Amino acid sequence: LFIIDEEQKFGVSAKEKIRQMKVHVDTLTLTATPIPRTLQFSLMGARDLSIINTAPPNRYPVQTELRSFNPHTIRDAIRYEISRGGQVFFLHNRVQNIMHVHDMLKKFIPDARIAIAHGQMEGHKLEKVMLDFVEGLYDVLLATTIIESGLDIPNANTIIINDAQNYGLSDLHQLRGRVGRSNKKAFCYLLTPPLASLPQDARKRLKAITEYADLGSGFNIAMRDLDIRGAGNILGAEQSGFISEIGIEMYQKILDEALLELKETEFQDLFAKENKEKEFVRECQLETDLEIFIPADYVGNAIERLNLYKELDGIKTEEALMAFRQRLKDRFGPLPKATEDLLDALRLRRQAQHLGFEKLILKFNKMTGVFTGSDETDFFQTELFGHILETLKQHPDCCEIKEKKEKLTLIFEKVGSVKEALESVNMLKG
Secondary structure, three states: OEEEOOHHHOOHHHHHHHHOOOOOOOEEEOOOOOOHHHHHHHHHOOOOOOOOOOOOOOOOOOEEEEEEOOHHHHHHHHHHHHHOOOEEEEEOOOOOOHHHHHHHHHHHOOOOOEEEEOOOOOHHHHHHHHHHHHOOOOOEEEEOHHHOOOOOOOOEEEEEEOOHHHOOHHHHHHHHOOOOOOOOOOEEEEEEOOHHHOOHHHHHHHHHHHHOOOOOOHHHHHHHHHHHHOOOOOOOOOOOOOHHHHOHHHHHHHHHHHHHHHHHOOOOOOOHHHHHOOOOOOOOEEEEOOOOOOOOOOOOOHHHHHHHHHHHHOOOOHHHHHHHHHHHHHHHOOOOHHHHHHHHHHHHHHHHHHOOEEEEEEEOOEEEEEEOOOOOOHHHHOHHHHHHHHHHHHOOOOOEEEEEOOEEEEEEEOOOOHHHHHHHHHHHHO
């Protein structure tokens, strides 16, 4: 078993190099903020992912504030922390001028006891400074990012990060985690130049770290980091930032479509068995002006409603849908019409997808079904499409056939509900 703690400190190539030391090794990675590549592997299903977002007892979220560099802000933050018997981390990540910052802090708060810690100090001196700080002999520890991980000093509950725009999201989250490690309210101040002068990515990072301040929000921060920085090539070490323009969900969709295309073309021999069961439409989009939803007066909690929608979106079979309906009825009582229609809409989409419709428009007492692709698409040579044509010949008055923008469409008149739409689609199946 190979266990990596603080996984965000290791690159892809470094981790793979260590793994190669032993064949068939199981790997467990631990991190509050996984790097985008690791998170992407988990979202793809290539790695299992477990999230621990239950905070330890008696802990409070760290109050995170974005401020411009200002002597009054620094003075007030440090004095408040000292007045309640606490200690302060002041982070400045440049050893070259760290003494200038020390003198500046002494000028702001003459009565504060200030110590300096950085990685270029001799080992025994650094150890003495840290031990003295832990024992409360200093009020402020002026340090570099050497304090980023591994420190647990319950009495230090304010951290001031200078030039916060220069840090990554993972670094900022880890640094913020150095405070708030007791039952006292903790504060994190991010000092930056005026926001208008910062690059767009830096502004996005600072916005994300202030938005996600709750305990256990590391996963949300990592997802935002994935959006900003990109996921990288699947089989390489390069990072790709275009994902920030399209978002993770669209990226996943494009990736899935590319993999499916490769299975059906370049690697069709390897996936011959899988391709036999292929469907011409992966998802049918439904547009409607009907009310199909879970009402707030039926399920009062908004988060619970979102969870139910998410669960519903993952249901693939009629048996699972019926079980979901029964659970709803057991928990919340008889289903309202809008929710019954929502379940029928899921059936409608599934049936329409099997019949080759990529889109259904159910509006103004009319349903329009749009078939996939153009005339050259393989779908129109299938036995299924031939069966649909035979059914239409037997029921010539059921709908009107048109071609719009190289897409074949069926228009069903007098369809004013989801149930009627479902009956019309089922009729095509014969």
